[in-house]
Each structure stands twice: as structure tokens, then as C-alpha cells.
Amino acid sequence: MATNLQTVDWVDGKLRLIDQTVLPRELAYLDYEDWREVANAITTMVVRGAPAIGCTAAFAMALGARSIQTEDWQTFRSEMKEIALVTRSARPTAVNLMWAVDRILRVIDRHQGSVEQAKWAAEDEAVAMLDEDLKVNRALGRNGAELLPEDSTVLTHCNAGALACVGFGTALGVVRAAVEAGKAVRVIADETRPRLQGMKLTAWELLQDGIPVTVIADNMAAVLMRDGKIDCVVVGADRIAANGDTANKIGTYNVAVLAKHHGVPFYVAAPFSTIDMTLPNGTGIPIEERDLLEVTHMDGVRIAPQDAPVWNPAFDVTPNDLITAIITEKGVVRAPFEEKLRALSQQ
């Protein structure tokens, strides 16, 4: 029942990504050797989803390190700083990107003085993160699966699946783990305008696995909740503040308000690398605003009137009081979040 999709992979010294801009029309892979192109693949959303962005950024750093033509440590380290800066700015909201860049920098610094060793260590660390991501997702999936009723319908928003990670998924990892545990789980996928990741990615990857899924327009979820057809909501996260406030795909806050109104449990599933203990609350999370063409055009064709002003924030912040629990690889955390998240983050 587990998907075989590997969204981020390291093959013969090249980074291999599933090109998510052409799904579900086509399952195509792109290989990268140039770190700048990898950073650009994050910006243009060839790869998206906080954990996948994190691992991809690690390879941007490893490929960047390899590209530096010097044996002088100071020069190397200074060029790495520049590569880190560019990679970090590929997208602003998902903290996994910053976390992964910092992790590679720390590994490099452990080999201070030896450029060659630092380059190999960076690559080894990035490769280790692939495996780690899968293990973390399987662990959080098992933790979250216990929260789902034996026979249940889960609403999810955007894509927090195998395509948002190296594989398996966070929110969809919870679903997959529940299915593996023998539970009868169906998914309702919000299509998730403007980029339709719910329709194009979530529905597609669940269909690959034979997990029942129904796509709805984002504004249909309220009626399903009112009619008792949603047992719980499970979404991913791009950044979670210390108090549990959660930035995720635009529309997540909408779903959280609906869940509260209808008494439906609202779960956030994310690895600890998504938790930013440096931010006391969600007001400090930078919210990316993306190209207005994402709203006004569909697959390259204009759908909006000429000159119609539009707004296109990529994320919103769900306040902690709308979140029933945060599902992590270290356990399920319920409100109040801060103390428990801090304790787990130090484990």
C-alpha cells in the first residue's frame, strides 16, 4: 500500500527530482548537477512541500560545495556562505529549507581546513537526509494513524504526501500508515487553488496507491463537515512556531475555522524540522506572495478578465487554538503546545 514514489533522489552524483509542474499529465524526472538550477527548481516549484524542499536544499548545498574550485578553506567557506544565502532565499516560508542549509553548513564546519573532506561530508549528509526523511515520515505516520477512526474519512488540503517529501508523506503518511494498519480510510482532497496541488498531486498519488480519494473545490468542504461526512482534517505544515501556530498552504486557516465550527478534529502532521522554536508565534512567519498569473491563468490560459486585480498569498497561519494536535515523529502533541514542543525538540 505504500507508494514507491521517490520525489527527491541522488542518482550517480546527480539530484533527481520528479517534475511536479507537469503532474498529473506526465510523470517526468529531471536531473540536476548545477546548484543554481536546484535553487531555481525550488523557486519555480518543480519541487515543493516543506520536507522535500529541505532535502533538495541540502543537495543544492552539496552540489554547490562540489562546484567550488579551490583548496583554500577561507575561500571555500566564504563561497559556501554565498551559496547558502541564495539557496535560503529560494522560498521564504518553509523553515525546512533554512534548517537543511544550516545542517549542511554545520557538517562542513566539522571538517574545517579540509575542503575535499567537507565536500564529501556535505554530500553524505544530504544523502543521509533522504533516508532520514522517509524514516521520520513513517514514524509520524504511525503516531498519527492511531488518531484515525477504524473507518474514517479524512479531509486534507494541498499536498502533504509523498510528493511533498522524499516519499510516504506527512499528512498522507498518516493516511498510508492507517491503511497499512488495516483501517478503512478515504480521503477528501481540497483541490487547493490557485495551483491545485490537491487535485493534481494528492489525488494523483492516492490513485497510484489505490487509496479512495474524492476531489472537491475548496469551497465544498463546509457542507461535507455539516453533513458529518468528515471525521477529521489532517494537513501538513511549512513552518510551526513555538506556540503551535502553523503556516501552511493558503486556505488551511479556512479549513481550520470550518473544523472548529463543526467540531471536527484538526491535525497538523509535520516532522520536527518544520518546527521553528526561534519564533514565539505565527506573526513572525514570512508569508510568500507569488506570481499573480497563478490565479489569473490556468495551464497557461488566461481565465480572469484583462486587468483584473488579484491577490495571491501562498500561505496562511492557523492559530494554535484551532489545532487539535500536532503529529510528529517524536509523538502526538496536544495543546498547550509550547512546553511540550520545547521538551521534545531537545530529545
Next chain:
Amino acid sequence: MATNLQTVDWVDGKLRLIDQTVLPRELAYLDYEDWREVANAITTMVVRGAPAIGCTAAFAMALGARSIQTEDWQTFRSEMKEIALVTRSARPTAVNLMWAVDRILRVIDRHQGSVEQAKWAAEDEAVAMLDEDLKVNRALGRNGAELLPEDSTVLTHCNAGALACVGFGTALGVVRAAVEAGKAVRVIADETRPRLQGMKLTAWELLQDGIPVTVIADNMAAVLMRDGKIDCVVVGADRIAANGDTANKIGTYNVAVLAKHHGVPFYVAAPFSTIDMTLPNGTGIPIEERDLLEVTHMDGVRIAPQDAPVWNPAFDVTPNDLITAIITEKGVVRAPFEEKLRALSQQ
């Protein structure tokens, strides 16, 4: 500031409709002489919006009457019954359709015995309804305009504008009347998936009038409300039950829940012809489910994965406890609605 758009018109013995399936790409008019084609134009949404559907149905009846080749009253009346049946079934939710068909039948019956007089009377009544619709919208617009702050931002869902009526609009009629009264009003238009009437029709017609409008994906409204950027919600209606429960475009209930959560006033603007006093509450309102291609395809191009199951209800019902007031041509009605609506309906 008032739009010159006439969505439904009677020109040289033909029904002229704006073809709303090609907006905003093109402003095109279609002329009809065959009543069956008129009923089909309602089904295929060449014309849509409860008041516009009502007037169009009246012309389907008038053209139907004209097409009957008999001078025998019984035969004529029996064929009219058939025409009424087909016209009524063009779409199930908007009660204005049934109201308009019944109104033409009553006029015909006033000329019992004279087929020729009945045919002319049906046509005269349909033509009178055009003018009446504009007057009703202007009256409800003035009533609703008083509810808007001097400087305000109104969120609307779908299109309850000139394009949903003969002209002027219901929800957008309130906005237009407020602008005419000198208020500074801006509109946030939910794009309104799946058919995008908010993006394709509401934004387009407000741009024609120079009224400031910004299009958002449906799932962006929650954040704007949280940030205090929406002063009130004004939507139209397809059918209002005696207790105030309101069927309107899918997603309206979602917006109403959000408005309640954020303390934002939620207004329904509709003519009395939209109120169905025969239904005690919203559970009796039939909800149309439309072709799944409306969700899976965009302008004829598939956007969903092959074989992805989808759901496509065209309407939802907002319960009366989420509605701050119902704006009609006879006045603004606040909860509890039933007694007041019943009293006004008898005026």
C-alpha cells in the same frame, strides 16, 4: 456608475441574452425564438442567476405560447402545461424559475377561452417583468446600501450582479447603490470554483463600471476577515425558505461560517421572488449536482488526474442563524425572519 448591461432583453419579438459562457473573453449576444432553446440556455448556463433565470423562463413561456398552432383553448392550455413542465425542469434550485412560470400561467388563465389574447398577455407579462426586475433591484440596492459603511470593503461570492438579473444586480446592486450614494466601496470577489463566476463575471462587470474589485481564490477570504479587511459580506440567493435558510452558490455556507467566526456581518440580497414561503426551512431545497467536467476541466482542458472521482454540488444552504439580514425590495429583514418575511410577502 450604473452599468448599462442588459442581460435579458426582448428585441423585435426575440429574446436576447448575453452569452455568459464566453465571458470575460467576449461580450456576445444570442437571440432566441424557440422556447426549447431558451430552456436549454438556462440548463447550460448561457444565462444564470436566479432573477435572470426567472425572466428568461417567462420568455420561454411566452415564446412557447406563440409556437402553439391551435385556436382550441383546451389544446392550447394542455400544451402550455407541457411547456411549463419542461421549462421548470431546466434547473432545480432557483425558485424564481418556478415563480416566473406560474406567473405566466396565471396571466394566461385570465384570458381563458381566447388563445390569441392569452399569447399576447404572456408576452406583455414577460416584458413587464424585465422592467420590474430592474426596479426591484434598484429598490433593494437602496435598502442595502444603508447597511454599508461610508468607506468599506464588501466580500461577495459568485455573481449576484447585473449578469445575474436583467441588470443592476442584487448583491452588486447594493454595491452600485452605495457607490451612487457617494460611498467609497471596494469589492473582494471570491473567484467561485468550479465555474469561476466571481472571477469571470463579477470582476468583469465591476471593471466595466470602474468599481474597485480584487479577485481572490475562495480559500483566501478567511485571512482577509481575520486581518479586518472585510467590512461585510453581501451575497445573492437562489432560494430562501420561510425561516430565512438560504440556498446560494456552493461555498456561500463556507463564507457564512467564516463571517460568523470573525464577527463580520453577512447579508443576503434578493428580490421577494426568491423567497419560497412554501418551504418551512432549507432542508426542502433541492440541490442541483452538475456535470463533473466543471471541476475536472477548465475551459475544455483537463486539469484533474484521469479517473479522479470528484463531487460537484452547485449550491449549498446557509442556515438562518448565520445570516445578519436579508435585503429585499420591501425592506431589510433581520432575524427572526419567518414572521417578518410572511408579513412582507403579503404586502
